[in-house]
Amino acid sequence: MTYDLLIVGAGPAGLSAAIRFKQLANDASKELSVCVLEKGAQVGAHILSGAVIDPKALDELIPEWHQLGAPLTTEVKQEHFYWLTAENKYKFPMRFLPPLMLNDGNYIGSLGELCQWLAIQAESLGVEIYPGFSAVDVIFTETGALKGVVTGDLGLDATGAQKAEFSPGIEIHASYTFFAEGTRGSLTKKAEDHFQLRGPDNFQKYGIGLKEIWEVSPDKHQLGLVEHSVGWPLTNNTGGGSFLYHYGKNLVSIGFIVHLDYQNPYLSPFEEFQRFKKHPQVRSVLEGGRRISYGARAISEGGIQSLPELVFAGGVLIGCSAGMVNVPRIKGSHNAMKSGMLAAEAAFEAMESGRANDRLDGYMAKLQSSWVWKDLYRVRNAKPWISRLGTFVGGFFSVAELWLTSIGLNLPWTIKHKQPDHLCTKLTTESEPIYYEKPDNKLSFDRLSSIALSNIAHEHNQPCHLKLKNEQVPIQYNLKYFGAPEQLYCPAGVYEVISIPEGSKLQINAQNCIHCKTCDIKDPRQNINWVPPEGGSGPIYSQM
Incomplete structure (x- = not known):
């Protein structure tokens, strides 16, 4: 054709x-x-x-x-930005944020x-x-x-x-x-x-975004409210943040982003998202509500110097x-x-x-x-500042620079990214284990019950679309040095190390894949290649 x-x-x-x-x-x-x-x-x-x-x-x-009925009907009416600790929240005055970070005139909806x-x-x-x-x-x-x-x-x-x-x-x-x-x-x-x-210096940088749609109690719904946060549950040297958007009929879009240059191989973006939902600030909105959709997707974060x-x-x-x-x-x-x-x-x-x-x-x-x-x-240095200096100090420099560009200053420097995300992961011997609580099935959930809300449609008897370049790397390298991080960074339970008579083996549950492509990005040896499965396979997201 x-x-x-x-x-x-x-x-x-x-x-x-x-x-x-x-x-x-x-x-x-x-x-x-x-x-x-x-x-x-x-x-x-x-x-x-x-x-x-x-x-x-x-x-x-x-x-x-507007007249043709585009599905953008909830205009942003108010917004808040928070720094979270484990139990508290600290509101950042919106007037201190650069104008480009404000959402006046924008709409909440489903892309x-x-x-x-x-x-x-x-x-x-x-x-x-x-x-x-x-x-x-x-x-x-x-x-x-x-x-x-x-x-x-x-x-x-x-x-x-x-x-x-x-x-x-x-x-x-x-x-x-x-x-x-x-x-x-x-x-x-x-x-x-x-x-x-x-070229060798303009590699892309990534994050993973996890998202759920909740139907909340009408008395907790604030149509047009936008909330963002940084801080807990992530540490200062792990970039990321959250969002809660109130739109539609009692709907809340809640999401959590983790930059994939995180260092600790024990970290699970999915589990960090589950922890986040238990924060008092978030719990007060979601309790009594109903989760109706779940999904995850990699995000290109490198900016103009990564094009x-x-x-x-x-x-x-x-x-x-x-x-x-x-x-x-x-x-x-x-x-x-x-x-x-x-x-x-x-x-x-x-x-x-x-x-x-x-x-x-x-x-x-x-x-x-x-x-x-x-x-x-004008935002080219925001991500590199955070990657180099951490969320708190790097965020301060980012905001300061965005204020300078907002008043018309053309800053002469461009900060380069140090290294691709897959090279940022430390060895397990250099890292502190992270222990995650079991899901309560009210606010926090496991992967399998989550991907059930993604309406996954994979024909089980089709070629695996997650290709290993070397079958030995997952056990002889990833498991040995990084504790098999693919079991943790995957938000869908695709990868698991199982015992076999010869020792251990990486099992790939390709039918669980929601096409986020995090494995293709974060694997320490770049040993996993994501390719499209049979046409029509994968999630069928609703309202996402």
Whole structure:
């Protein structure tokens, strides 16, 4: 199959690119085709975000979004920021926070539901969207340019043999291919390797975000309230924080973020999240409520100094495939959407001028002159300060620097990240064990009962999508030196060390995977490679 534009991923970046491209084509009465591939069973199935959404890009893309019924109806009315200790909270005066960290004019909602709405707008313009199709490989021309992608085979058993319902994957070619896979995309990694898009010093940095949706008692619900916190239960040298957003009908979005450059191999982001919910500040909101959704997702946190080259022959990286999250704001969807729009404009202009298949260098020029670049550039040192100096001192320097940039000062320094996240983990012999309480099944829960709320749909008899480069590393290296940290950093119980007659073995419960990709990031030897499973597999998130 051949298209003018192929987009891998129906998230905010990919859908915005598709909409903008078709807007331009339709306005010019041009018959240009757009295909969007989505590995989830439906659009929005794999989308997870806080989400307090800055509507800036949406205002530009679809100015009449209010009238068209976009699912953003809860405007932020009040917000608080806390430093937590084990028993207390200390409110930080909002007037002391830099203006860019405030949420005036933003909306609380579900990014997954917004993507479903964007998909409807895209299809009304003539965009073809195919959910349930994983793009598993890339195709290159004879000159080495990107030609397109290959979708995954359907109907293979665990050994790779064809079942009765087998259907082979297909090649999809395009003049331009946009990778909008989100954080740590499998095809993005291949493009980075093939085109050498990353140098040794601009590696990406990550966090893991865990999130639940609760339905709380009406008397505890404060529509439009946004709360953030740092501190307990994390130590000062472990970056991260929390959010509670009140929206909809008695709904609270509660989440916890842990930066994946944490050092202690005994730390479990999932268990830290469970501890957090027992804090008096949080308990008072959740008690008597009902948990209705759970999920987790890796977050690109490196900022502008971690961006790879975004343009290569035949395609570009947009959104979180590139890494456009503004860490201090805990926001990236507005930047993702705008990056997709700019890439679409560059592609349309190239096709109009007869330069189809050329490098889209116009995309980079547009991006660097846009508010996205300004948004990322002024916060570039926030994450490095915290990583180097800890949450308390590093946070102080970050806030001070953000105040200086907010008044128009152009600071001449850019702090580099020290090392990739997988190299930050210390040996167990250098670390203090962490002991976590058993779940009470009221506020805290285990992994298996949690992932049941993620509506996971994996065909058990299909090839494992979590590939070990070396079968011996998990036991001979990870277990020996780090205590098998994959059992702890995975938020879904995918990995467990079991006893066998020969000793120990790492068992991979791939059917539990919620596609957060933390294992692909944090494994000490980079021995785990996440690839898309059969199309349509994975979580089907609700209201996330």
